[in-house]
Amino acid sequence: MNFEEKTMKTEKIYEGKILNLRIDTVELPDKKYSKREIVEHPGAVAIVPITKEGEIILVKQYRKAVEKELLEIPAGKLEIGEEPKETAERELKEETGFSSGKLEYITEFYTSPGFSDEKMYLFLAIELIEGLAEPEKDEYIEIIKLDLNSLIDKVLKGEIVDSKTIIGALIAKNYLENK
């Protein structure tokens, strides 16, 4: 079956720093019209950095959208013209200070395809070299290290509530077990 929705009209509502909002009028398969509210996002990367000792480097930061401090894997938006792997290298260094001798692409996914085009590229970072973090001027970040099993335990107990971190932890476990 082909359920494609043809764009009949596009209305730009907002163009911002990290996202744009537009409303598409679409033609449904039955030829009726409907509206789709769409948040445009440049895409992002997330990195599961694993030390030689098997610890995962996590970042704790305040997320205004949910009014909470969350424990997450390092992540960040793609800059214009940047390849996901470059973004991953840059964000890992900026947020944690670590550089990786081996940054491996794992998978990619949409965070919330019902209303946003945000795509997240997931990487595994090993052979880590410690250095100084260089957070952006509006980023306040605390580094937390956890071994993979403790992280998985937290995921299964519902203590990790960030989707990319849940995916990163579960996929990294699977990936490392089957290597």
Add this chain to the structure above:
Amino acid sequence: MNFEEKTMKTEKIYEGKILNLRIDTVELPDKKYSKREIVEHPGAVAIVPITKEGEIILVKQYRKAVEKELLEIPAGKLEIGEEPKETAERELKEETGFSSGKLEYITEFYTSPGFSDEKMYLFLAIELIEGLAEPEKDEYIEIIKLDLNSLIDKVLKGEIVDSKTIIGALIAKNYLENK
């Protein structure tokens, strides 16, 4: 450390059918100001429905935001005043036709806390009773059944690109193995 960002001003940009957009001016820990673009969402549920034969009921639908058909677990937005469990029962029935004799809460997470407050509640649905689907008038859905191992295989190969479906599959596997 306390990295809380105090709201100094809130500007409403858009109020829509499924989301609102606002810009908060916040005070950072160093007392400087910054802006946060925030997409308000009512929250949603996602359901991993498992038949007696161990098959997962999935839905294939066109997602305008990403201009693709995606294979996903059934899901839907919370209506005003609705408890997540009620939403899960309703959406499972609407999208797939199945009712569940046992709907179990598994966990909850934020899909994209960097810019949205969307929270997703995840349920496992067993003891399924088949019935007629009742999709909303702008929803076109195809039902696909896959056994859990084939679904996990697709996740690990990168063929499932929807975050809630990746999380649902991996957590359901863990949950069923440790039951």
